[in-house]
Amino acid sequence: MVDLSLRDRIYQVIFGTDTVAGQRFDIVLIYLILVSVLAVVLDSIAGIHSDYGSWLFWLEWGFTALFSLEYCLRIYSSPKPLRYIFSFYGLVDLLSIVPTYLALIFPGASYWLVIRLLRVLRIFRVFKLVRYLTEANLLLRSIYAARRKVLVFFLVVLILSVIFGSLMFLVEGPENGFTSIPRSIYWTIVTITTVGYGDITPQTVFGQIIATMAMLTGYSIIAIPTGIFTAEIAREMGSQSNNRQCNVCGRNGHHLDAEYCHQCGVSLPERIVKD
Numbered sequence: 001m002v003d004l005s006l007r008d009r010i011y012q013v014i015f016g017t018d019t020v021a022g023q024r025f026d027i028v029l030i031y032l033i034l035v036s037v038l039a040v041v042l043d044s045i046a047g048i049h050s051d052y053g054s055w056l057f058w059l060e061w062g063f064t065a066l067f068s069l070e071y072c073l074r075i076y077s078s079p080k081p082l083r084y085i086f087s088f089y090g091l092v093d094l095l096s097i098v099p100t101y102l103a104l105i106f107p108g109a110s111y112w113l114v115i116r117l118l119r120v121l122r123i124f125r126v127f128k129l130v131r132y133l134t135e136a137n138l139l140l141r142s143i144y145a146a147r148r149k150v151l152v153f154f155l156v157v158l159i160l161s162v163i164f165g166s167l168m169f170l171v172e173g174p175e176n177g178f179t180s181i182p183r184s185i186y187w188t189i190v191t192i193t194t195v196g197y198g199d200i201t202p203q204t205v206f207g208q209i210i211a212t213m214a215m216l217t218g219y220s221i222i223a224i225p226t227g228i229f230t231a232e233i234a235r236e237m238g239s240q241s242n243n244r245q246c247n248v249c250g251r252n253g254h255h256l257d258a259e260y261c262h263q264c265g266v267s268l269p270e271r272i273v274k275d
Helices: 006-014 020-043 046-077 081-085 088-095 098-105 109-132 134-145 147-171 181-192 205-221 224-239
Strands: none
Touching: 006 020, 006 046, 020 046, 046 081, 046 088, 046 098, 081 088, 088 098, 134 147, 134 224, 147 181, 147 205, 147 224, 181 205
């Protein structure tokens, strides 16, 4: 039996999900993330902050110390530290601890508003949970695969919004609340998305006809993103059985020509070509 170094043992615990220690580490970390997010939410309530603000302050520093230690251990044990640091999860891990340290830079009373904004950023720790949810990883990969189609869809919606907004500005005019083309585009987007705030409404017959066309257009295109994401999710789920799985972290969904794991950066096993 080969004796593992300290770095390898830390790697198996932090990045590995196929060991008992790794699974226990993930479960403990999930609970810590949930409790830390709950502490941030409770600290935003004035009554709780006035009564338990000092307790929550030290609790927050305790979480920050633990997450800082986890972040440093991930960098230390990762085979490719720079790849982890600049990866999505690496940036999320950094974002979860930086606000607490940045708050120390603003000790003056005039900066309390900035400090409160930095404290709110700690809520991004909830993104750390994505690492431990296979379904969430599948959804992220599906969204990434559909990014070009979704971009084209939003571009088409933007063009339609500009057209409808310009027409409403010409037909209704400032006297009916359409004071500018950007404000008319805002009304169009609100109408197409079927939200309908009612703060601006067409008053003329031609304006109501254009509004009707915009509403029908909204109902016609609202299902397009759903179809795009559904197709990509189905494709991703179908490809998981054919793609390789990392032997260390257990992640699926690698491309057929991938050489390294997208999650932990270790070499992937050789692809088996079926006859």
